[in-house]
Amino acid sequence: MTFWRMLNLEGRAGAIMLAALVAMALLTPWIAPGDPLAITGEPMLRPFASSAHIFGTDRLGRDVLAGLLHGTRTTLLVACFSAAVALIVGSIIGTLAGYLGGLADTVLMRMTEAFQTVPSFLLALAAVSVTGPSVPTLIFAISLGTWTQAARVTRAEVLSLRERDFVAAARTLGMRPLEIAFREVLPNAFGPTASLAAISVAAAILIEAALSFLGFGDPNRVTWGSMIAEGRTVLRAAPYLSIVPGVALVVTVLGVHLLGRGLSRTERLQP
């Protein structure tokens, strides 16, 4: 409950939204059992027209609610893992560049710059085209374009930390440079990097949605992006098929941003 009290109004709203989404994702096997890609009713039922299909059905007769729920799982899975990979890889590269300095720093930062020069969505697209679409490759592809910010932030933090006394103390103790970098400096530099988590998760959700909207997502899973793309073919007759999953996307990303802002506010209050 202390966590709850730490948050401001915005942060609490975000926490509630995300908690609801996680609950939805966890309870999916009970609310909407079976394959969400299976045809379960008449095609193109309007929302709220039938009690068996509250959100209606798509043009093939698949339940929209089941798609939404299973989409929540895919979205949260891909977004959380790719944000985690991006933050971990970014902080490792940032620590190496910042702590080692010299040639290693130059090479690693030029590499980071190169990754930042190419749009991260384009990188993800190219990576998926090479590896083929599946959940692990999507996670890899998305984190390929999003680790750079974490690397830059960690490097800046490490540069200011490495002259501190505790690093000198570790050196006097006889620790090896890489040991100092990862056991002493990195844990202390991780705070500012962790505050990028919300932005990374939100970016990952949007990239995943855009990839599956273009048809480069995992074909065996329902995602919100693929539902929007599916609904687009009947946009004139049934716009709700594209609009409903998009609302789910907006709510999720908004929840992540709200919680992230709420957390960073409370962090700033503590010295």
Add this chain to the structure above:
Amino acid sequence: MYISVDRDKLREHQKLRLTPEFSLPPLVSFFLRRLATALPVLAVVLVGSFLVLEAASGDAVDAYVARSGSMDAEQIAQLRQEWGLDQGPAHRFKAYASALARGDLGWSTAFERPVASVILERLPITLLLMGVATALAFVLGSLLGVIAGAYLGSFRDRFLSTSSLALYAVPGFWLGLVLIVIFAVDLRWLPSGGIESVASGKTGPARVADIGAHLILPVASLAMVYLALYLRLMRDRMSEIWRDPFVNALKARGLSRRRIVWRHVARNAVLPVVTMLGLQAAAMLGGSVVVESVFAIPGFGRLAAEAVARRDTPLLLGVILGSAITVIIVNLLVDLAYGKLDPRVRVGR
């Protein structure tokens, strides 16, 4: 102590003055320095994407055979040899790099044309789209940001801040679909896709108006996220500047609030927004991939999706390089503009 430092600097300065062959105009040396950092970055992009795309299973010949349907093994081998795909990766990279040095980006197997000509044909449309979207997002975003930041904590500040946060969560491609439903399907005010009316025979101002009408929805769906971002950035920066002592000095001198807001607080707050313009260039180019697909605009962004869908590796490589160069040039222009806006930062010093 201070004097001696000044003398050193003076001597340094005079030395430069006395040797005119080493003092380039500031703008030229600025460009040279930027080129020196941009070239290694481009080289990393080139080698990296070449190696990654090399790892793809199936090459352009496989895709070509799959599309044409009927080819025997001998023809396939001949085609591989013709396109240089029978050689090792190192040899092919050397061939690609030396062709690139002559401005040749290779042959697009999907379009049956040189990659460079496909890209040059598509790029202006995307630059127009991005340019208009950036201008709109920057002007409206920073104006609304000033309105929100002028009276912190007021109703309009809270209203604008909250709605910008909501807007920031809206994916551009979905916004595009919603705008199509509203303005093209229901109201029938605007066209739902394309860059201009097909075979309309329009010329001159009529054609410009036609393209403008086609651009409204894509520009809106591309720009909204950035509008929200710039609004927030402007407002947050202004809230920091209000706490700065120089604002109190201005108030004490009796300047009107309007003058303090616009001439002093807003002017200082706009600088990080300008920096952000450059940082967001890559993201916006990525966003244009999806937005152009939604609106069926034959632009550079959609080319990326087409290259992936049709397994056209040379084209995808060209698109990646082209977008990297675009991003570098946009950042260069932003830095030049920054120097104009902020007298403390001057190019070439």
